[in-house]
Amino acid sequence: MRVAVSLQQNFFVDISVKAFKIISTLEAISFLVLLGIAMPLKYIWDLPQMVQIVGMAHGVLFILYLIGAYFMYEKLQWSVRTLLIVMGCSVIPFGPFYVEKKYL
Secondary structure (H helix, E strand, C coil): CHHHHHHHHHHHHHHHHHHHHHHHHHHHHHHHHHHHHHHHHHHCCCCCHHHHHHHHHHHHHHHHHHHHHHHHHHHCCCCHHHHHHHHHHHHCCCHHHHHHHHHC
16 A cells, blocks of 8 residues: 555656656746847837747746646655756746756
8 A cells, every 4th residue: 555655656756857847947948038039129120029028928837837846846745945946947047957957
């Protein structure tokens, strides 16, 4: 019985990590698109529509990333320091890719 419960817990942790990796990757890509494409379109060519669309998507993904980081903190039993590093990486371009490599 304990083995079955342990396997089930590991299965849910694996799914949680995979979901967080997907959110992390999408958040990082949306941030790079916002900084590298949408912002230049807005400020150089006076086309603000892209910032509105990508900015909203990035904002939602950013919130999901922070919530996911907290869930990973609980599931993977990270230290508070690790949690703060992971959350801090969300505001650095390419930061979520570093988190995936180092902590997941």
